[in-house]
Amino acid sequence: MxxxxxxxxxxxxxxxxxxxxxxxxxxxxxxxxxxxxxxxxxxxxxxxxxxxxxxxxxxxxxxxxxxxxxxxxxxxxxxxxxxxxxxxxxxxxxxxxxxxxxxxxxxxxxxxVPVPDWCAAPTPELPPAPTYRQRVEAEEAVQRARPATSTALTTDVVRSTVFRSLVLQRAGGRCENPGCGHPGFHVIGRNEMPIVEVDHVHGLKEGGPDHPVNMVVLCPNCHAVKTRGQDTEVAELRKLLAGIARQRHETAMAGA
Structure with missing residues (x-):
């Protein structure tokens, strides 16, 4: 009751x-x-x-x-x-x-959602969805308030699911490597989500920040090249992706 x-x-x-x-x-x-x-x-x-x-x-x-x-x-x-x-x-x-x-x-x-029979009042407008900038700034505030229980040197690294989703959205679910063998790689999996991977340009254990300015979307092949490619190839790709991550983040922030 x-x-x-x-x-x-x-x-x-x-x-x-x-x-x-x-x-x-x-x-x-x-x-x-x-x-x-x-x-x-x-x-x-x-x-x-x-x-x-x-x-x-x-x-x-x-x-x-x-x-x-x-x-x-x-x-x-x-x-x-x-x-x-x-x-x-x-x-x-x-x-x-x-x-x-x-x-x-x-x-x-x-x-x-159907308006219930008991509700006769007009329905107000929904609040506007937060912008990319607002979501980034809100998540940064959450991270600052979070106790420092993990560091990039531990095996238990805390990663932001919010930043990951923002980067996926920012990239449109497509591989961001300009040299990708399949330009604009965009394949949808069984869960109706893009088969791509969000990667940190500079790894967290290497001191790279868990932040959209250091994150890109890569197809499985480009991710493998960045992870297991030859040293010179990896270095060049990281430099390229670092610029892309920063430029796309700054563009998204400017667009609010």
Whole structure:
């Protein structure tokens, strides 16, 4: 039974929406036990606010939904639904939208959700998706706030999935080596993602930064050449790719 948690009828509707989505997650192989316990202990709105209060967007639950391509079942998605927006502050709404777009979730999918019968109010416009510059600067802030538990000299190097996705998007999923034997290499795999690899021009263990300015997209063959080619060939390719990475990053940043 849904309780009155101080957010009135709309708060009850929000909690019902979250609870109704749990069976679908279980069918997908994810059982959000802790999430359900939090709702039971407080309420749906309070649980959502608790999750949004965290500066980290890579919680276990969110990561599992991302892996299963089920972010439309996340709390963040529910928060962004126009008919629930008045339950949350502007800061909470911005954080929810940012977490979704940061993981390449198309906010336009929110418009595909049927307006519930009980909702008669007009739906407000969706918040604009953050730009390349905004996403880079936000991720840089997250990295600065992260405890320095790993270094480039350890075997457990922390890599940013956000920067990786930004570089893939920046390259259009195509090999960025001008000397590629298959110009504009662009092959889609079984998962409907490009069969390319995001690589650091200068390796992390060599002191290269985990940042788009040091990252390029390569097809499997060019990646192998850069990794296992002859020393002179590798040196020349690195120099070329370093310039490409910097130029494309600066262009993307200037385009905001």
């Amino acid at each position: 849904v309780r009155d948690d101080g957010y009135g009828e709309l708060g009850k509707r929000f909690e019902e929406y979250l609870l109704d989505g749990i069976p679908k997650l279980q069918e997908a192989g994810y059982n959000p036990t802790k999430f359900r316990q939090w709702i039971k202990a407080s309420s749906g709105v309070s649980t959502a606010k608790k999750l949004l209060a965290s500066a980290d967007d890579t919680s276990y639950g969110f990561a599992k939904l991302w892996e299963k391509q089920k972010l439309d079942a996340s709390v963040e998605f529910a928060v962004c639904l126009p008919w629930f927006r008045e339950l949350f502050t502007d800061e909470e709404l911005d954080r929810a939208a940012y977490r979704l777009t940061r993981h390449h979730f198309d906010l336009a999918k929110i418009h595909a």
